[in-house]
Amino acid sequence: MINVSVLGYGTVGSGVVEVLDTNRDSINKRAGNEINVKYVLDLRDFPGTPIQEKVVHDFSVIVNDPDVQIIVETMGGVHPAYEFVKEALEKGKSVCTSNKELVAKYGAELLEIARKKKVNFLFEASVGGGIPIIRPLNQSLTADEIEEITGILNGTTNYILTKMTDEGSAFEEVLKDAQEKGYAERNPEADVEGYDACRKIAILTSLAYGMQVDYEDIYTEGITKITDIDIKYAKAIGASIKIFGTSKKVGNKVYAMVTPMMIDRNNPLYNVNDVFNGIFVRGNLLGDVMFYGKGAGKLPTASAVVADVVDAAKHLGTNIMTIWSSKKLELASFDEASNKFFVRLSGDKNSLFEQVKNEFGDVKEVTAGVDSEYAFITDVMTESEFKEASQKFDNMVSRIRVGF
């Protein structure tokens, strides 16, 4: 029997207990051993529930119990999750977590402790919810040098953009609806400003290149400025607007960013809609692969955590090698990143045409029946070139990077 303890009995934590219970037989078979939940750490009691006897309020009970081999951390937030996980690993327990903030910030350090202690620190659920992406990156795409990772990594913002597209509604309206349905948090900042996607692309990029990517270094732009009119233009040319977390290797430089992107049907992520996530990976020999599924939700996320528990159970006493050192990966300057840009200027095309040509070169006009605007897509230019040209226009209504 292998004893597991769950830290935090919120949505994901209670999901973990439910998954272990629902699929007990098949999970035990796959783990090659019986998995038992010994303790649940939470501030609350849960009288009258099946876990009432297992609840403890003091982490030291768990971490000092030599019978506990695996700890599931589903509290979220960096503190005290970091201190708890670190102590657990140091005391020779494997840890499985869904906590992207923790992994993005302390992944390299915690992996190193796990390696030294011959235990495992696993975090499949921290990116893409139920979609297998961490283990494939770590164990399947090992013959390739990764040239690009681009993902729709946040279900809430993808839901909002999908609804805006399908219904022609404004951002604020859809956000309110999403909050009422429980798809968006009361405080939606982490999602709509791209912070959540930023931590996730930091984790994926660290794993792809085996070095620490600090999420603070990643240029991050959310979807709060995307309007129904932007989407109207996108639809007029058969495109859609998504928010991508991306990292790309160009020569020896790695660029990483989180930004809204206008993409067309040829992009494999074009059809990833609603709360679904999709993660596209390009290998130098493999070509393109994509992983798709529910990026959030109680049971999909808990399923990924439990898959880690099964893996930890199969590897008691052996560390599964993960290349992610604490050596910092210096990202290339965002100013040098290059893209096409979709631009909307207020005013009349005829009066703007010459100036646009002078500043942006030959552009491709986009029309969507919007009055008093001149909208176009530029050729590929760097961020700094674009910034410089933009400063000449105080009538710029919006600009969105273009991925086709």
Place this chain on the structure above:
Amino acid sequence: MINVSVLGYGTVGSGVVEVLDTNRDSINKRAGNEINVKYVLDLRDFPGTPIQEKVVHDFSVIVNDPDVQIIVETMGGVHPAYEFVKEALEKGKSVCTSNKELVAKYGAELLEIARKKKVNFLFEASVGGGIPIIRPLNQSLTADEIEEITGILNGTTNYILTKMTDEGSAFEEVLKDAQEKGYAERNPEADVEGYDACRKIAILTSLAYGMQVDYEDIYTEGITKITDIDIKYAKAIGASIKIFGTSKKVGNKVYAMVTPMMIDRNNPLYNVNDVFNGIFVRGNLLGDVMFYGKGAGKLPTASAVVADVVDAAKHLGTNIMTIWSSKKLELASFDEASNKFFVRLSGDKNSLFEQVKNEFGDVKEVTAGVDSEYAFITDVMTESEFKEASQKFDNMVSRIRVGF
């Protein structure tokens, strides 16, 4: 240093050597050791090439060399691949193969030998080419009970169906073009009759349920009867025709089949076109995930084989548990499988309407401007119910299962 030997220097085998060479540094880092190709077994010599010194014609040289720890089998076909792989495993060498015929037929037995000998038998490349699917099924989706696996598992037939759809051309015409381009074999039977997809869905189903699925038990229907007129109808209702390998668990029964299917835009496989493969998996808690990428081709397939080599190198002396016993999984009778059906009858709707209603119940007419035909989609019915009803019509031009 870990010594690898490659059996068969054809497309995939030479690709393996190329992948190991091109990405040497990153592969060695991920493997935690230097990977060296010691021998290449082939009937031919390759004078003047970098492998000329490594070529041997006698398998016993390789299998009896104690320095060889990992064998890559890329010969294809069941014999002598089976005898070679078995002997290699018995002599304590891990084997990585791209050979779906071998895995479908002898997977359970070879895995059992590997388990006993504490080595590994790995076959990521046998399904989906470069797409990670075997390892995710085996190691990532372990918290779930698998309810369905549906895949576009054969790139050649997907290419043919895509071209027929895009260009409105007939099957024979597109096949000829595909053969000229090297996308289809001179003898295309294994692809167009569905035999290749059949072995692949047999492997995936065996892994999902941990028991042996004999591919001979799987109802298999190819695409040779799909016509440009069928596709015209599909397009008229916004659907497309794909060939799917599918297995589904309904209650305690598992159904498996390979057949063309008419699907609509809501199916995540709808946009998997050209030579791409897509594999959709539904878990009872996880929900739906999909894996997408190049299902064939020299380097993508070789990349998957080399990922197995890296995994074998990381697990020298330890067996990676795979649940696939030799206990036979008795598939449910195909007669009891149920679907909707798209049906075309020659003749006049008015004169057929009553008889159709009597035999098939209420149907939904499909029109595509084809003269002298009555085409419709039935409600859900079992294969045997459909067969019985069909026998009343000697004017049935075609029938295709419908997945929406």
